[in-house]
Amino acid sequence: MGMSMPGWYDIKSLSTLTDREEDEAGILKSRDYFHSLIDDEVAKGIPANRIVIGGFSQGGAMSLLSGVTYKNQLGGIFGLSCYLLLQKKIKDMIPTENPNQNTPIFMGHGDADQVVAHKYGKLSADELTSHGYKVDFKTYKGLVHSADADEIDHLEAY
Numbered sequence: 001m002g003m004s005m006p007g008w009y010d011i012k013s014l015s016t017l018t019d020r021e022e023d024e025a026g027i028l029k030s031r032d033y034f035h036s037l038i039d040d041e042v043a044k045g046i047p048a049n050r051i052v053i054g055g056f057s058q059g060g061a062m063s064l065l066s067g068v069t070y071k072n073q074l075g076g077i078f079g080l081s082c083y084l085l086l087q088k089k090i091k092d093m094i095p096t097e098n099p100n101q102n103t104p105i106f107m108g109h110g111d112a113d114q115v116v117a118h119k120y121g122k123l124s125a126d127e128l129t130s131h132g133y134k135v136d137f138k139t140y141k142g143l144v145h146s147a148d149a150d151e152i153d154h155l156e157a158y
Helices: 024-043 058-068 118-130 149-157
Strands: 052-056 076-080 104-110 134-140
Touching (some): 076 149, 104 118, 104 149, 118 134
Parallel strands (some): 076 104
């Protein structure tokens, strides 16, 4: 990612997922922005349960976090080639009534991803599952940090 391209948050380190410093302020600011975009659509008359939030890489990471912490039930959440942010704090960020408990979550990840290791995608899916979420995690053999046709087909089916 070129330095001129703004990210949703600053990536401090992708070396280890369990013990790394995260740009929490930037992440929370982006999450609030994602929530406000959903709120705007809801205000225009689109029910939250007809809205799907998702993305690739940083956008996927933000979508997972924003989706599970949103105050109303969404239609779906997806993240491609990404991981779950703020894993140690996410439990406290989920609304008490957990409106997205049954929202389907789709995650796709290439096992040859050189940017976000596949194991971090899988660990993130497991973390979400441990909080009771319904996660469909699919692995794409030989896929690097990008999407492929099969993955897009699975996403459309989802």
